[in-house]
Amino acid sequence: MTATTKNGARVCLADGYSRQTLENWRSSEEYFCPICRGRLILKLGERKIFHFAHMKDACEESNFERESDYHLSGKLALFHWLKRQGIEPGLEYYIPAIRQRPDIAFHFQGRCYALEFQCSTIPDHVFIKRTKNYISAGYTPFWILGASHFSRKPGNSIALSGFEYLFLRTSPGHPGLIPYFCPEQGIFRIVHSIFPYSPTRAFAQIQAKRQEALTIQGLVSPAPPSMPCLPFWQDKLVRSKLSIGANPKTPYRPFLKELYEAGLNVFLFPPEIGLPGFKSAAISTYPVIWQAYIVLDVLLGREEGSIVTAREAAARLSWRAGKGEIRIRPLPMAAGITLESAASEYLSLLSLSGVLIPRGEGVFVIGKRLTIPNTIAEQMKAESVFYKAFPASP
Secondary structure, rough: OEEEEOOOOEHHHOOOOOHHHHHHHHHOOOEOOOOOOOOOEEEEEOOOEEEEEOOOOOOOHHHHHOOHHHHHHHHHHHHHHHHOOOOOEEEEEOOOOEEOOOOEEEEEEEEEEEEEEEOOOHHHHHHHHHHHHHHHHHHEEEEEHHHHHOOOOOOOOEOOOHHHHHOOOOOOOEEEEEEEEEEEOOEEEEEEEEEEOOOEEEEEEEEEHHOOOOOHHHHOOOOOOOOOHHHHHHHHHHHHHHHHHHHOOOOOOOHHHHHEEEEEEHHHOOOOOOOOOHHHHEOOHHHHHHHHHHHHHHHHOOOOOEEEEEHHHHHHHHHHHHHOOOOOOOOOOOOOOOOOHHHHHHHHHHHHHHHEEEOOOOOEEEOOOOOOOOHHHHHHHHHHHHHHHOOOOO
16 A cells, blocks of 8 residues: 655555546556565556555565455555544554564554554464564554454354454453454444353454444543353353263363262362353363363362462463363463463452452462252252352343
8 A cells, every 4th residue: 555656755545546646657657665675566446446566576575465455445444544533643654673564553642553454364373473573663563353253143142263362452451352343334343341151152242333433542441341141151151061071072081081080070060160251261271171170170179278379270270281181372462361360360259159268369268168069959059049149240
């Protein structure tokens, strides 16, 4: 969308030049890549958005990911969305120190942002490297997903791939959101209050807002999230247990064997195993599994009054991950969501039934031992009593 002329003048197609003007310039001017100085062609098609393209094999830029019309239109729409808010964005601004060119660079509230509108799936390591590079150069990475990735499911549920979780971004007072944008409809979809209940599914609140109704402030500093809808959570918890323990081809046989050796049954878990949490996004394994490992490794066999810490629980989870028994999810833009924060959140939830008593940040005392149900009837009764301790869902 940007080029320089022989005289060094910068041309940005986002400035809205008419076709006639651009046709006149194309016949009388030569254009060059601002990065490598290679020759560019000004393309003025009838169907695709006007854009510059490298001549074949002009430089390594020509071998980069080709931009679709969907991506070009989204980049333009986001550029003008920022301009309407009084922000002066830079389209395809090149950052020499890291040799990266975000779709849009802009300043907001004293910070530099690098906005990337990502439509195609890229490898995790590429995403993480770009993100770290922006941070090292003093930019706050601001990734927005193309809405073609958005997949809503019934019952306030959404499908989230590992790639989509890379876009999860936390901010002070908010545990995270994933922004999607559709340039064809001019609509943002903001997925927040994310409570994973399986490796690829989560409960979430989803807001759909037109460009005119959303500001950059609403994405940088969103409102506090809401609590989960617990009746739906309990239904998914039952389904999770069935997927783990009732499938003849289950890949979780080692987990089930360890439960058996400890005298536990996945279908007779106490209600304290398998709880919803914002920080569960740090782990891509079923919550009921990694929480059971905390119970096995940290709580069972300990006397009342014993000290339990989030750091200890996180260390055991890390050990389990090293053995391949759970999987840690990379979240490069969610600094507040870690193994330790997930463990701490879970231990805090256990205080609702008095199993643990808080004694400081990440420090707990065992208040009473877990009661293991012997029958389904006992399990259902204990679950009903336990969930009454949760705050009501809005």
